[in-house]
Amino acid sequence: MVAIIDPDEDLVRRVGQGDPAAAQALVARKLPRILALAQRMLGDAVEAEDVAQETMFKAWKQAPRWTPGQARFDTWLHRVALNLCYDRLRRRREIPTQTPPDRPDEGPAPDRGLMAAETGLRVGQALSRLPDRQREAVVLCHYQELSNIEAAALMEISVEALESLLSRGRRALRQSLSDLAPRAPAAALRGEAR
Amino acid sequence: MKAQRLHALAEAYGADLRRWPASERAFAESLIAADPSLKAVLDEAAALDALLDAAPAPAPSAVLTARVLAAAPKARSRRFHLDRLAFYLGAGWAAAACAGVVAGVGLTSELTANERADAVLYQSSLTGVDDTEVLR
Numbered sequence: 001m002v003a004i005i006d007p008d009e010d011l012v013r014r015v016g017q018g019d020p021a022a023a024q025a026l027v028a029r030k031l032p033r034i035l036a037l038a039q040r041m042l043g044d045a046v047e048a049e050d051v052a053q054e055t056m057f058k059a060w061k062q063a064p065r066w067t068p069g070q071a072r073f074d075t076w077l078h079r080v081a082l083n084l085c086y087d088r089l090r091r092r093r094e095i096p097t098q099t100p101p102d103r104p105d106e107g108p109a110p111d112r113g114l115m116a117a118e119t120g121l122r123v124g125q126a127l128s129r130l131p132d133r134q135r136e137a138v139v140l141c142h143y144q145e146l147s148n149i150e151a152a153a154l155m156e157i158s159v160e161a162l163e164s165l166l167s168r169g170r171r172a173l174r175q176s177l178s179d180l181a182p183r184a185p186a187a188a189l190r191g192e193a194r
Numbered sequence: 195m196k197a198q199r200l201h202a203l204a205e206a207y208g209a210d211l212r213r214w215p216a217s218e219r220a221f222a223e224s225l226i227a228a229d230p231s232l233k234a235v236l237d238e239a240a241a242l243d244a245l246l247d248a249a250p251a252p253a254p255s256a257v258l259t260a261r262v263l264a265a266a267p268k269a270r271s272r273r274f275h276l277d278r279l280a281f282y283l284g285a286g287w288a289a290a291a292c293a294g295v296v297a298g299v300g301l302t303s304e305l306t307a308n309e310r311a312d313a314v315l316y317q318s319s320l321t322g323v324d325d326t327e328v329l330r
Contacts, residue, residue, distance in 0.1 A: 018269030027262055035258075036251035049258050056262040063267060116248050123249035141213060142246055148207070148215050159215070166206035174242050 008073040016064035023060075030074070031056060033144065034081050040139045041085040043128035051088070055081040078144065078154055082136065089132055119180055126176035134169030137162055200225055201235055209240035 006012075008029070014022035034055050038048035058080050059073075066073065127135055133155070140151040141162075152162040200222055207213045211222060226232050 015267060018267045020266065020269075023263060023266035027259060027266075031254045031259060031262060032251065035254050039252045040249075045252060048252065049255070052254065053258060053262055057265055060266050117250075119245065119248040120250050123245055127249070138246075142208060142243070143251070145213065163202070163206040167202065170205060170208070170239075170242060173246070177242070177245050180245060 004069055004072055006068060006072045006074075009068045012063050012066050012073050013068070015060070016066060026059070027056065030059070030077060033074075034077060037078065037081050037139060037144055038085055040124075040127060040143055041082070041132075041135065042088060043124060047088055051081055051084045054084055072150075075146075075150055075154060078140070078146070082154065086132075122177060122180060123173075126173050129176065130169050130172055134165050134172065137165035138169040138173070141166060196221075196225055197229075197232060197235075200232060204235045204239040208243040208246075209236040210243060 008026070011022050011026050011029070015026055031052060035048055035052040038051035038055075039045060042048050042051065055077060059077060062076070127138070130138070136155060137151065140146045140154060141148065144151075146154070148159050148162055152159045155162065155165075157165075199218075203214055203218055203222065207215075211219045214222065226236070
């Protein structure tokens with residue numbers, strides 16, 4: 001069996017012993033990451049906060065009994081957050097809302113895509129329109145920067161299936177955002193986003 | 195065939211080779227070095243990457259951070275450990291006492307039963323004495 005190198009191992013151990021500095025460091029390291037994951041999966045800031053909070057609460061419970069070497073803590077945290085996201089997505093499907101979710105205007109607009117903030121909004125909307133599994137694949141690989149093996153394991157699919165979801169997801173995104181691409185030079189957008 | 199694979203990988207993972215499967219990175223680099231026109235494949239993927247990166251990640255609010263930190267595990271005091279030790283010792287003594295009582299009661303009733311059986315046997319051997327007198 002291959003030993004798993006976990007960069008969070010020491011921090012988690014210290015959190016489990018009740019070290020407040022370690023808890024603070026873990027929050028600084030993981031909370032933004034989990035919040036971003038939830039926000040991109042759910043497209044709702046309030047729900048994303050709830051998921052991030054619940055995930056971190058579960059992390060606090062897990063820390064004292066965390067067994068190093070079995071899995072990476074970050075992967076476990078993603079699994080918890082994704083489960084919570086899927087619970088909420090399922091509930092949304094079971095209880096359809098009266099007002100449909102905000103859909104962007106598909107027609108051309110002269111000023112659309114000129115500002116990064118607007119572009120960000122459009123990307124968020126395009127992402128939320130993807131089928132759940134395609135969105136999960138794109139979020140895990142592009143935004144969370146998990147390796148293909150980690151992402152496939154989290155999604156409980158093969159690497160080939162992951163690649164297929166990624167390709168279909170990115171193709172759909174390219175199509176949704178096609179009106180933005182010519183006006184948004186890659187380097188400029190990248191510069192504004194970072 | 196190799197160019198097709200490059201297309202497929204760029205389509206799935208984008209232009210940044212750090213997101214590619216580790217085993218495929220060298221393959222991509224060598225392919226592009228051999229045929230620089232294939233770099234267009236990565237450029238096309240880079241345009242979408244740039245759009246995706248334009249979506250900002252939300253920052254956790256101070257309130258959320260404080261709520262999460264407030265629930266973090268706390269170090270247990272020495273007093274807590276001593277109290278817990280005292281509790282377990284007390285519980286151990288109480289359990290031992292209960293076990294002693296139960297064993298004592300069981301043993302006593304067994305001994306009494308033997309004595310009674312002996313008495314009945316003795317009584318049956320006394321033919322000349324009336325039963326009611328023996329038992330009285």
